[in-house]
Amino acid sequence: MKRIILSTLLVSFLSVMCLAQNKRNDMPKLDIKTLDGKMISARSILKGKPTVVSFWATWCKPCVKELSAIHDALPDWEDEVDFTMIAISVDDSRSEHRVAPFVKGRSWEFDIYLDPNSDLKRALNVATVPHTFVFDAKGKLVWQHSGYTEGDEEELLEKIKSLSDK
Amino acid sequence: MIKLISKIFFFGLFLSLFSCDIIEAPFFESHDSGGKIQENPAKVLIIDFTGHTCKSCPKAHRAIDQIKSLYGDQVVALAFHLGYFARTQNGEKFTTDFRTDEGSVLESYYEFVAFPIGVVNNLSKQSLTPYANWASQSAAIVDKQAEIAISASTEFNSATSTATVIINLEDISHTGEDLKIAIYLSEDHIIDWQKDEDADPLDVESYEHNHVFRDAIGSIWGENISFESAGEEGIQMTRSLELDNSWVSDNCSFVIFVYDSATMEIVQVEQVKVKD
Amino acid sequence: MAKKIVLLFFMVSLSFSIYAQDQGRLSGNFQMDVQSYRADSLIGADAIPEKMALNSYANIRYELGDFSAGLRFEGYMNALQGFDPGYDGVGVPYFFARYRFDDLDFTVGDFYEQFGSGILLRTWEDKFLGVDNAMRGIRVKYHPFEGISLTGVVGKQRLFWEYGPGLIRGLDGELRINDLIPALKDKQTLLSLGGSFVSKYQADDDPVYILPENVGAWAYRFNITRGALHLDSEYAGKINDPSADNNFIYKPGNSLIVNASYAASGLGMNFSVKRVDNMSFRSDRTENLNKLMMGYLPPISKNYTYSLMNLYPYSSQPTGEMGAQGEISYNIRRGTKLGGKYGTQITLNVSMVNSLDKTALNDTTAIGANGTLGYTSEFFKLGKELYYRDYNVEISRKLSKKWKFTGIYQHIAYNQMIMEGKGAVINADLAVLEVTWRLAPKQALRVETQGLWTKEDKGNWAMLLAEYSISPHWFFSVSDQYNYGNPDEEKRVHYLFASFGYVKNANRIQLSYGKQREGILCVGGVCRNVPAMNGFTLSITSSF
Numbered sequence: 005m006k007r008i009i010l011s012t013l014l015v016s017f018l019s020v021m022c023l024a025q026n027k028r029n030d031m032p033k034l035d036i037k038t039l040d041g042k043m044i045s046a047r048s049i050l051k052g053k054p055t056v057v058s059f060w061a062t063w064c065k066p067c068v069k070e071l072s073a074i075h076d077a078l079p080d081w082e083d084e085v086d087f088t089m090i091a092i093s094v095d096d097s098r099s100e101h102r103v104a105p106f107v108k109g110r111s112w113e114f115d116i117y118l119d120p121n122s123d124l125k126r127a128l129n130v131a132t133v134p135h136t137f138v139f140d141a142k143g144k145l146v147w148q149h150s151g152y153t154e155g156d157e158e159e160l161l162e163k164i165k166s167l168s169d170k
Numbered sequence: 171m172i173k174l175i176s177k178i179f180f181f182g183l184f185l186s187l188f189s190c191d192i193i194e195a196p197f198f199e200s201h202d203s204g205g206k207i208q209e210n211p212a213k214v215l216i217i218d219f220t221g222h223t224c225k226s227c228p229k230a231h232r233a234i235d236q237i238k239s240l241y242g243d244q245v246v247a248l249a250f251h252l253g254y255f256a257r258t259q260n261g262e263k264f265t266t267d268f269r270t271d272e273g274s275v276l277e278s279y280y281e282f283v284a285f286p287i288g289v290v291n292n293l294s295k296q297s298l299t300p301y302a303n304w305a306s307q308s309a310a311i312v313d314k315q316a317e318i319a320i321s322a323s324t325e326f327n328s329a330t331s332t333a334t335v336i337i338n339l340e341d342i343s344h345t346g347e348d349l350k351i352a353i354y355l356s357e358d359h360i361i362d363w364q365k366d367e368d369a370d371p372l373d374v375e376s377y378e379h380n381h382v383f384r385d386a387i388g389s390i391w392g393e394n395i396s397f398e399s400a401g402e403e404g405i406q407m408t409r410s411l412e413l414d415n416s417w418v419s420d421n422c423s424f425v426i427f428v429y430d431s432a433t434m435e436i437v438q439v440e441q442v443k444v445k446d
Numbered sequence: 447m448a449k450k451i452v453l454l455f456f457m458v459s460l461s462f463s464i465y466a467q468d469q470g471r472l473s474g475n476f477q478m479d480v481q482s483y484r485a486d487s488l489i490g491a492d493a494i495p496e497k498m499a500l501n502s503y504a505n506i507r508y509e510l511g512d513f514s515a516g517l518r519f520e521g522y523m524n525a526l527q528g529f530d531p532g533y534d535g536v537g538v539p540y541f542f543a544r545y546r547f548d549d550l551d552f553t554v555g556d557f558y559e560q561f562g563s564g565i566l567l568r569t570w571e572d573k574f575l576g577v578d579n580a581m582r583g584i585r586v587k588y589h590p591f592e593g594i595s596l597t598g599v600v601g602k603q604r605l606f607w608e609y610g611p612g613l614i615r616g617l618d619g620e621l622r623i624n625d626l627i628p629a630l631k632d633k634q635t636l637l638s639l640g641g642s643f644v645s646k647y648q649a650d651d652d653p654v655y656i657l658p659e660n661v662g663a664w665a666y667r668f669n670i671t672r673g674a675l676h677l678d679s680e681y682a683g684k685i686n687d688p689s690a691d692n693n694f695i696y697k698p699g700n701s702l703i704v705n706a707s708y709a710a711s712g713l714g715m716n717f718s719v720k721r722v723d724n725m726s727f728r729s730d731r732t733e734n735l736n737k738l739m740m741g742y743l744p745p746i747s748k749n750y751t752y753s754l755m756n757l758y759p760y761s762s763q764p765t766g767e768m769g770a771q772g773e774i775s776y777n778i779r780r781g782t783k784l785g786g787k788y789g790t791q792i793t794l795n796v797s798m799v800n801s802l803d804k805t806a807l808n809d810t811t812a813i814g815a816n817g818t819l820g821y822t823s824e825f826f827k828l829g830k831e832l833y834y835r836d837y838n839v840e841i842s843r844k845l846s847k848k849w850k851f852t853g854i855y856q857h858i859a860y861n862q863m864i865m866e867g868k869g870a871v872i873n874a875d876l877a878v879l880e881v882t883w884r885l886a887p888k889q890a891l892r893v894e895t896q897g898l899w900t901k902e903d904k905g906n907w908a909m910l911l912a913e914y915s916i917s918p919h920w921f922f923s924v925s926d927q928y929n930y931g932n933p934d935e936e937k938r939v940h941y942l943f944a945s946f947g948y949v950k951n952a953n954r955i956q957l958s959y960g961k962q963r964e965g966i967l968c969v970g971g972v973c974r975n976v977p978a979m980n981g982f983t984l985s986i987t988s989s990f
Binding site for chain 1: 471474475477505509512514539546558559560563565568570571573595613622636638669671674705707711713718743745749775776777788791793882884885888891915916917922936949951952987989
């Protein structure tokens with residue numbers, strides 16, 4: 005009996021939570037750094053389009069694989085859906101200055117931001133990198149994924165496709 | 171309003187920037203020697219956990235020397251060689267094994283992370299503290315009156331190399347129960363190898379190892395005592411220990427201390443040479 | 447039972463409060479690592495009396511408009527081997543409330559803050575390292591005009607379940623010149639200047655030394671960007687700060703970091719130099735290891751993730767070091783003869799770190815003798831003792847849609863006595879070949895072959911790892927590290943390790959079994975010793 009009450013409450017709790025998610029912008033009200041060193045509001049990177057936000061670091065192998073895979077697939081994806089790709093590096097002051105040369109050296113064309121003391125990473129409850137989020141056009145967080153294995157970018161593409169279909 | 175508060179906050183922080191204490195030489199405090207209490211002063215037991223291949227550990231040994239130079243025999247030290255850095259090596263250096271069974275018991279009790287580390291007048295795990303704290307922790311004790319008085323004398327039988335200690339404990343003002351007494355044997359002036367990062371070369375061949383723990387009478391945790399069942403004149407006890415023939419009896423001492431087994435706090439400590 | 451009622455009450459009230467304010471967002475994560483231990487004397491693994499250990503964390507964060515608040519539960523029952531047993535226990539050591547509006551940003555409670563590159567102040571956490579030196583106190587950020595930002599902090603630092611004795615006060619300001627001066631607004635060259643002051647207070651109870659109770663430190667920095675070129679630098683200094691780290695010397699400390707980089711499409715270069723002189727900065731002068739660090743001195747070496755490349759990792763030496771690092775990464779364009787169909791990435795990296803040149807004060811005082819001014823040091827003179835060298839070339843290339851490979855050759859020299867307090871300088875050559883074969887669009891087999899060759903320490907190592915993954919949910923891996931060149935023949939051990947995992951969205955579960963060698967785990971130059979282990983590991987992470 006108690007278990008039933010508990011699970012009913014849990015369900016209602018979760019559904020209220022989902023209900024509550026309608027109106028807001030899910031990006032925390034925090035600042036991130038541009039490659040020029042300027043602090044900007046993290047919310048300003050969501051520009052009314054479905055947005056992929058991927059947390060990565062230069063020293064993280066699977067992160068680099070994921071972003072390389074996205075880089076390779078980006079021309080095809082952009083033909084299919086209208087979305088923004090953003091990568092936020094959590095490199096700290098040890099390797100922060102390596103980010104710009106690293107990205108340019110690989111010719112990655114998406115927007116790169118820095119989160120050198122992991123403030124945004126913490127606020128979005130990221131335990132380990134890579135960790136990828138998908139925000140819809142209204143700024144609602146619709147999907148997230150932790151880790152990367154080969155082929156995971158296909159699932160990501162499906163998610164952003166399903167958003168633009170709506 | 172909130173802007174005003176934040177401005178005041180920044181202004182206050184700005185003022186704190188001017189609080190810099192630049193110290194001019196000499197950098198050492200000047201002291202009168204010894205503590206202030208004449209009769210039955212509280213004594214301090216510093217237990218140093220160390221090892222002969224631990225290159226930073228001589229810093230702790232020197233810290234003990236410094237504290238002893240301030241407070242004389244009000245400070246009693248013990249050095250337990252244990253753990254990774256006390257392992258012996260093959261070859262010529264670091265072949266002497268200073269480890270003991272009692273040390274292994276302490277190793278699993280304290281779960282050491284790094285050496286040197288020690289405890290001052292308290293055996294609890296939470297009391298583990300870096301050597302740089304030992305002086306200030308000792309300073310907080312030496313000006314107090316002892317709560318229990320320990321007096322001890324020794325007899326040594328050279329034929330059997332057996333050392334006997336006769337102990338008399340007197341309750342002055344102690345209130346706690348669960349008291350225990352522990353009696354250890356330590357040896358000074360052992361000349362052997364030691365790594366020392368402040369020496370050149372690093373491996374010092376004739377380093378003087380002091381306060382080295384050798385053995386305990388009975389358990390490392392000692393035995394129970396109670397003043398309630400004792401008479402007016404306190405507790406008397408006599409204990410004996412056979413010395414290993416590799417130990418130099420002239421350099422051996424008994425370290426006797428009483429502690430509260432509930433709080434692990436050391437109430438009083440005394441050191442007496444085996445050959446008085 | 448009572449717990450369940452509390453839980454029910456908590457959930458119901460939470461639901462209502464959220465329903466009432468449907469602009470709010472509740473989020474969080476959960477992480478748990480469980481490890482069982484079996485004794486294995488050959489690899490030096492110990493069994494522990496409690497048989498297994500568990501670290502767990504749960505973050506909960508709530509954001510509503512300008513307001514946010516959060517807390518973290520932590521449970522170490524007991525702490526995993528290699529973590530400080532001071533963590534053993536359960537509690538909520540981290541919570542904060544933050545209010546942000548217009549040009550002001552207030553935080554009370556626990557927070558993580560970094561001034562500049564962090565030389566003077568960086569409070570941070572890394573759960574894998576067991577580092578958490580969060581500050582508890584007040585933080586105010588203020589942006590009075592476009593182009594100016596100020597941050598002020600007051601507080602104490604976390605030490606396991608308590609707080610250190612030192613009181614920290616810090617102020618940081620940054621000016622973005624292009625935003626401040628309208629005439630420069632649209633110039634290509636971007637300039638920003640910054641400065642910070644940090645002061646710590648700790649009472650002097652020490653009977654031996656006359657200690658400074660207030661230790662002040664300052665830092666200046668600049669940052670210039672013009673197109674592809676970038677230059678930044680930070681210089682920090684502090685007054686006398688005798689501590690256990692510097693053997694109680696009264697010499698002032700300083701540190702300089704310079705980074706220059708060039709980033710163009712297909713070509714990236716960067717060059718850094720660093721000098722550190724007596725710059726260990728903690729909120730308790732007696733502490734050691736990773737405890738109560740205020741400053742963060744970024745190590746000037748590259749961070750690697752391949753297992754054998756982490757056998758001898760470099761960490762910063764706060765008492766003194768000088769080093770330089772240079773890196774070039776070049777992308778041979780796709781479609782060219784050399785570059786192949788998908789292009790080829792080549793990276794060259796060199797890091798070198800030496801000791802600081804130290805001269806004795808006079809003939810009778812040893813260098814670094816306690817209770818003295820320590821030593822003198824010429825700013826531009828390199829010390830003679832080698833600390834670290836790393837020469838390294840990495841090539842990665844995608845051969846076809848199905849095949850990819852990465853190859854690395856590295857030569858390192860590692861001063862084990864300085865890093866670990868034992869041994870001598872280790873010279874080692876390393877090679878890594880990683881091949882990824884995409885069997886199907888969502889299936890891949892990845893094979894890593896690694897080798898490390900050295901005549902010192904534990905001798906040669908070889909490693910083979912195979913990982914099979916089925917996106918998006920499953921992965922399986924087996925690996926063997928074989929210490930075939932150990933001078934002690936008995937210790938030529940195979941470290942076999944297998945794991946499998948399941949991932950669904952942001953939920954991840956991984957189960958592993960096998961032997962792990964003892965080693966040093968470092969993130970950002972802060973390291974922890976990981977003892978050898980033999981047993982099961984279960985890890986769960988989940989975010990919502």
